[in-house]
Amino acid sequence: MPVHLISRLPSPTTASFTVSNASRHTSTLAKLFFYFQFLLRGIAFAGVLSFHAARFRHALFSQDSFVPWATVWSSPLGSSVCQLADTSNFVVAILVSALVIYGVFLKGYTEESLLVIRGLGIQTSTSSPTYLFKAATRFIPTTEIQDIVIHEAFKGFEVRFYLAVIVAGEPGVVVVFPKLLPNRAKLEEVWRGSRHCLYDSKP
Structure with missing residues (x-):
């Protein structure tokens, strides 16, 4: 199923990005x-x-x-x-x-989100495959975030891009949207919005 991105910017210091492969039920x-x-x-x-x-x-x-x-x-x-x-x-x-x-x-779809709050940190979330369990979430304080980057990796015979958070003291990176892996254009929109929210004080 196609993956769509929903971006919300309720304030200059808060940003929310959600990717989902659920049907939008437009018709x-x-x-x-x-x-x-x-x-x-x-x-x-x-x-x-x-x-x-x-x-x-x-x-x-x-x-x-x-x-x-x-x-x-x-x-x-x-x-x-x-x-x-x-x-x-x-x-x-x-x-x-x-x-x-x-x-x-069974939900039949996956929903993943990234919440960015300047001065506090970011929270990643991946929905449970069923309605019986809560989403798996992780909060990373701003003091532990070294950078947010877009990497590329091989998945099978194709190159896939993924958004990653480099956390101080951890040997690996924290992959954002690990289940859905949206395309590069969506990842760049999230990357720009999250970095702007975290580091850029300009409007």
Whole structure:
């Protein structure tokens, strides 16, 4: 998927750069597909919960509950779910359920960001592949930043450019946007904006 860059300059001393390969949903068809996808995720999640609720219905749900579970399980849909839950292999059901839950919470895109604050430092962030975990972040104080540079390296048979922060006392560099590796034009825009925010006091 194509990578796009979003630059925000809320003040002369603060800059934010975000790269993402998520769909922008600009067209009506793309928006409809986005909402339809979330609907399918909700149905799949509800299906997994219903399956396991039916499997353990005798242990989890009592007759004194305010919900008429006997009516629920005896309905056409409820009886079908109960029959499937009672006849399925437990190990296979757990494995399939885990895969479905993982697919439900899978983002399907990557988002990485760089936040620059003059006098404080920079913070890099890489989103988690699922909605269940937070993004991986790292903060580097200004006193530890030696420089911000654009390097080039071989990835397979092609040359790729990457933005790197040289940190005092570390043998290697901190790569910004390590997952997406945007093209050189986007990296130059981030490089100029971040250096201007960190070091240049002129407007």
